[in-house]
Amino acid sequence: MKKVFSCLCAILMVFLIAVPVMPVASAKDYSHLSGTEINVYNWGEYISDGAEDTMDVNKEFEKLTGIKVNYTTYDSNENMYNKIKGGGANYDIIIPSDYMIQRMIEEDMLEKIDFSNIPNYVNILDEYKNLYFDPDNEYTVPYNVGMVGLIYNTKMVTGTPDSWGIMWDEKYAGQILMFNNPRDAFGITQCYLGIDLNTTSSEDWHRAYDKLKEQKPLVSSYVMDDVYNKMESGEAAMCAYYAGDYLSMKENNPDLAFAYPKEGTNIFVDSLCIPKGCQNKEGAELYINFLLSGEVALANAEYICYASPNRAVIENPEYSLKDEKILYPEPEDMPKTQYYHNLPEGLLTLMTSLWDNLKIEGNDDVSIYVGLISFTAICVVCSVYSFARKKKREKMY
């Protein structure tokens, strides 16, 4: 009898575990969506794609629902924003970060999500609801959470750095990688200088710009997704990048280490949103629901290595990164963090023009002028010579 009871218990357990894991979308009939398409626009390396025996999330979704997923990627919020703002493309799902969501809501670029189509929203932890950019939970569903930190190569860096200051250390000239997007590059500079990340004083922005200019001769290159290649191959000694990506890099280069600098850093929440002008809202909501279901969210969390806002992942005993202190620091180790907020129009223009100025700065200016002047001189000499020769010849005949 006891055996039967434990058997029953086991079966019950299996069901209890399996229920939240199964895509709950089955509660609603979505067969009419079969054969339609959704266009998903996501960050690079930001979904489990079937590499190395992981789950191919998009393929699973297609198999389950018959909806075709057209998947494309971007590498910065600004790229994504400009593409959508320019009206060049229609997407059904985008995954911007907090400050960009705030901007897009302000500019009326996002659709309200029908949460009755997303029963799996119960999986989202309460601390990631009602965030500043979407106080009433109308437009967004959190996808990943992360912080920016310092990634360095222990073979090339001496000691254990604990300050952003190391990225301005001349000892490492030519081995430093810097963000190739203005918001993050200014962000860590502001952290280092102790300036508020969302400061509205233009003087503060100029101070950060001067600091970036000071750093430029030391920077090997300004990177986004290239960072993987450069850090994994030992091409650069350090970079500032997103914490989760460190875990992916470390798998390929065990010499890498990570630190949250004492000056504090940026925290971000990337959320699933549906932009205005989407063609298949119901399909998009089904996709969001699918991403939130336990099994899929776990596969994504394991693949992307970012912190998950999903209860079904955090509480899953199979989740291998659960004890990863970089993603889930103990409250006492938690670095000082700040969110980016959307900047007012005038400051945005200031920031991008300062960024432009930083980028056009070169260290070969003299050689350009010398080269161009000597080239023009040679051209002039040649043409004068050929002209003179022509004249002489005309005289001869």
Next chain:
Amino acid sequence: MNKKSSLAQKLCTSPHIVWSAIFIVVPLIMVVYYAFTNSEGAFTFENIARLGDYTTTFLRSIWYGIVATIICLVIAYPLAYIIAQSKAKVQSTMVMLVMIPMWMNFLLRTYAWMTLLQDNGVINGILAKIGLEPLHMINTSSAVILGMVYNFLPYMILPIYTVMTKLDRSLIEAAQDLGANKIRVFKDVVFPSTLSGVVSGITMVFVPSVSTFYISQKLGGGSFALIGDIIEMQFQVSNNFNFGAALSLVLMVLILICMAVMNKFSDDDASATGGMMI
């Protein structure tokens, strides 16, 4: 009869004219429109006034373009001559070899150069194996120019090669019969008659080199921003279409001026040599 055929001609060419109007002329007008307006659509000279800050970037683009074009020419001219002189079978193989890299996407090829040139990349790995000092190659201006030369070299070789294959051998023989030595034959016969290929080669290398953007980002590490990079940034990061359009407009004008100057030179030379040959 005559009228009818001209009508037929018109009908035949009209699709092309409509196509060019929609996809070439209209975009050009839009570039000009954007360049002289602000984000609200009001007329302004602000974008043009801001261009002065970017003088160095413009000059850098032009200088790199010139250097890349000259290197391409120096490599391509003898190569085209050698190809044109070889047997038909060898010729087609060699032309094939020139073309094959073009089958692969240009972004991929540039990315591959990044892996080759890195401080612990393939080339430095080989140097270390044979006991030589490693070289610092990536993130230098030479790397950017190398990228340009590599990517645009076929556009120099092919036009020159085409002209060379059409070169009339009897002209060379005639010059030799008249007692010209090898240098004289080359200077007065071969080079002038292949000049049209050289000119179109220069155009086809110089224009894309000046306006290129990806190469300098990947091989220059962001320290050698070219005007193409700045234009790309206006559209991708800064969301300032108007200033981006102003930059593009200036770039177009600069290229047109360069082309006009060069065509003037080549016309002069051609008429001069033409006169000589008569």
